[in-house]
Amino acid sequence: MAVPQSKEPASSDPAAAANPAPLVLASASPRRLQLLQQIGMTPADIDPADIDETPRKRELPPAYAKRIAAAKADAVVARHGGAFVLAADTVVAVGRRILPKPEDEAAARACLTLLSGRRHRVLGAVVVQAPDGRRADVLVTTAVVFKRLCEAEIEDYLAGGEWRGKAGGYAIQGRAAAFIPRIIGSYPNVVGLPLVETRNLLTGLGYRT
Numbered sequence: 528m529a530v531p532q533s534k535e536p537a538s539s540d541p542a543a544a545a546n547p548a549p550l551v552l553a554s555a556s557p558r559r560l561q562l563l564q565q566i567g568m569t570p571a572d573i574d575p576a577d578i579d580e581t582p583r584k585r586e587l588p589p590a591y592a593k594r595i596a597a598a599k600a601d602a603v604v605a606r607h608g609g610a611f612v613l614a615a616d617t618v619v620a621v622g623r624r625i626l627p628k629p630e631d632e633a634a635a636r637a638c639l640t641l642l643s644g645r646r647h648r649v650l651g652a653v654v655v656q657a658p659d660g661r662r663a664d665v666l667v668t669t670a671v672v673f674k675r676l677c678e679a680e681i682e683d684y685l686a687g688g689e690w691r692g693k694a695g696g697y698a699i700q701g702r703a704a705a706f707i708p709r710i711i712g713s714y715p716n717v718v719g720l721p722l723v724e725t726r727n728l729l730t731g732l733g734y735r736t
């Protein structure tokens with residue numbers, strides 16, 4: 528899927544400026560595209576990875592997040608020689624437990640009931656592969672505090688449908704913001720991409736807009 532570009536290349540190297548290596552976002556998440564656009568790193572192309580995201584038995588959240596982000600990158604790099612490929616995974620974890628992206632209201636209700644009145648972690652794993660095959664990755668953790676939710680608040684939230692497609696069954700960028708008195712760490716990491724670290728990965732590997 529081609530993405531409209533809003534900026535001309537701004538490299539000081541004339542060769543690179545004429546033909547900078549493009550960025551491919553290996554993600555179907557509209558949030559990740561918006562976050563990259565927000566920092567002026569709009570991808571030239573979007574090519575979501577379709578992989579099995581089932582956690583392994585006893586797999587811990589950090590290892591899981593890193594493994595899935597790497598698998599998403601692996602699935603897409605072969606189709607984009609000469610490009611930077613960026614893949615990511617967002618995991619909601621309570622202790623050693625990995626919360627699902629709920630498939631139905633019952634699963635989302637179970638997530639919200641577990642998150643109610645406690646602190647959890649959102650782990651964002653990001654992988655970038657450069658055109659020359661070099662790879663860099665990062666794992667960023669944000670602590671998120673949920674207020675205690677009453678049954679009516681949970682049912683109301685479920686009826687709004689914002690839980691669909693979201694790790695842990697909520698979206699901090701939507702109505703669930705009213706459930707979260709504070710976070711410790713990166714906000715965009717919770718939404719889908721830690722922006723400071725993502726930009727560092729890309730520029731560190733030589734990506735230029």
Ligand SMILES: Cc1cn([C@H]2C[C@H](O)[C@@H](COP(=O)(O)OP(=O)(O)OP(=O)(O)O)O2)c(=O)[nH]c1=O
Nearest residue numbers: 554555556616617693694697698699717718719
């Ligand atoms: C916790 C939380 C997650 N999310 C989203 C970010 C991710 O899109 C999603 C987690 O699932 P991911 O598997 O990380 O991403 P995805 O399935 O949406 O897209 P792809 O695998 O193609 O990259 O949950 C929010 O939008 N807000 C939140 O507050």
